[in-house]
Amino acid sequence: MKVLVVGGGGREHAIVWKISQSPLVDKIYCAPGNGGIQELAECVNIGVMDFERLTEFAQEKGIDLTIVGPDDPLAAGIVDAFEEKGLRVFGPRKDAAIIEGSKVFSKNLMKKYNIPTAAYEVFDKSQEAIAHLKDVSYPIVIKAEGLALGKGVIIAQDYNEAVQAIDNIMEQKVFGAAGNRVVIEEFLTGQEVSVLAFTDGYTVVPMVSAQDHKRAYDNDEGPNTGGMGTFSPSRIYTPEIAAYCMENIFKPTVRTMREEGRMFKGILYFGLIITKDGVKVLEYNARFGDPEAQVVLPRLKTDLVEICNAVIDERLSDIDITWEDNAAVCVIMASGGYPQKYKTGYTIHGIKDAQALEGIIVFHAGTKCVEGETVTAGGRVLGVTAIGSDLDDAIKKAYEGVQKISFTDMHYRKDIGRK
Numbered sequence: 001m002k003v004l005v006v007g008g009g010g011r012e013h014a015i016v017w018k019i020s021q022s023p024l025v026d027k028i029y030c031a032p033g034n035g036g037i038q039e040l041a042e043c044v045n046i047g048v049m050d051f052e053r054l055t056e057f058a059q060e061k062g063i064d065l066t067i068v069g070p071d072d073p074l075a076a077g078i079v080d081a082f083e084e085k086g087l088r089v090f091g092p093r094k095d096a097a098i099i100e101g102s103k104v105f106s107k108n109l110m111k112k113y114n115i116p117t118a119a120y121e122v123f124d125k126s127q128e129a130i131a132h133l134k135d136v137s138y139p140i141v142i143k144a145e146g147l148a149l150g151k152g153v154i155i156a157q158d159y160n161e162a163v164q165a166i167d168n169i170m171e172q173k174v175f176g177a178a179g180n181r182v183v184i185e186e187f188l189t190g191q192e193v194s195v196l197a198f199t200d201g202y203t204v205v206p207m208v209s210a211q212d213h214k215r216a217y218d219n220d221e222g223p224n225t226g227g228m229g230t231f232s233p234s235r236i237y238t239p240e241i242a243a244y245c246m247e248n249i250f251k252p253t254v255r256t257m258r259e260e261g262r263m264f265k266g267i268l269y270f271g272l273i274i275t276k277d278g279v280k281v282l283e284y285n286a287r288f289g290d291p292e293a294q295v296v297l298p299r300l301k302t303d304l305v306e307i308c309n310a311v312i313d314e315r316l317s318d319i320d321i322t323w324e325d326n327a328a329v330c331v332i333m334a335s336g337g338y339p340q341k342y343k344t345g346y347t348i349h350g351i352k353d354a355q356a357l358e359g360i361i362v363f364h365a366g367t368k369c370v371e372g373e374t375v376t377a378g379g380r381v382l383g384v385t386a387i388g389s390d391l392d393d394a395i396k397k398a399y400e401g402v403q404k405i406s407f408t409d410m411h412y413r414k415d416i417g418r419k
């Protein structure tokens, strides 16, 4: 089979790495890919939102399967565009990807079907949102409705901060049209767990659990980022909690999406928070997490291409999906300054030395190859992933890998996996 992977970050490197092991696969293309992906796949310089050129490319090359990584093209209907041309593609259609693309949609879905989530109100006028802020307790959570590069959620500590957030989102439009409506919701406390699941619209098969470290600095300080590191499994996601989630969250979500005429096929990512009043859904994503994919996929024993085919053909219940009984940790090495301003173009040293260590995989996120050298090309640069017998072993190995790598102004957290 010829497979095309759409995207060019660490998540897509993990997907390409996993499918490169499949006996079903003869050739992998990746659009646009990155400096690490190009060792396993032929990178093609087409942007993830250029559906016309992507579908043309897939037709021209006779691609048998396309796997879409990022959220933006899914929300904009990349799967529909491929299907219209008769191409086989893995991911939710636009009408199902809305579960991530619109927080108003997902909150209303949860309310309608009694799926546990934070209490909330929706506003499309800033004056009404601000009036509501007089009646709430603080901190309060304010969310732009649409996709905002992971920055659309503001936790306001007091009334003034909340008013400022509403003004930024709804009047200044800092997230563009994503801020036409806002969700104002109850602030929940507890540990967050990410559970990704394969679903063909009928059957739902959860993957092993993971936890993400979203803040930029150690001890969960500093600004929110796309994710500074992950580990799998979570220590707090017990079999009892998993069983509760299956019956009260995972199955009902998949069933209700189908009943709403928005059958979800692909990866459904449940962003959960374990509060003292039980598990609640913080968010849904319509794709693999980044960097969750980097710790979950290395633990997957089953062929990912076989799973994608089963999802597309709606026969997920027929296959057995199995996992390694081990642990994985991914430490993100970022550019100095990320998630704010940072410089790129610095030479990265030591990737090969890190990779030579047992149990280490270096996934590239923001890198490119210039005259045979790998240089930094983004905020999150590398995801140094280690497989260990347990979390402590994986943490130790991951940091041994990190020690081998250097580039100017690099920044990483020292406490990944220690939650």
Ligand code: AMP
Binding pocket: 118, 141, 143, 153, 155, 185, 186, 187, 188, 189, 192, 214, 271, 282, 283
């Ligand atoms: P979301 O994009 O909805 O997952 O929000 C991003 C992050 O904001 C989450 O991972 C949480 O850390 C935080 N967050 C979102 N909603 C809430 C909430 N209701 N209470 C506390 N933290 C939240």
Ligand code: GLY
Binding pocket: 212, 226, 227, 285, 288, 289, 290, 291, 292
């Ligand atoms: N790591 C969080 C996400 O992919 O949304």
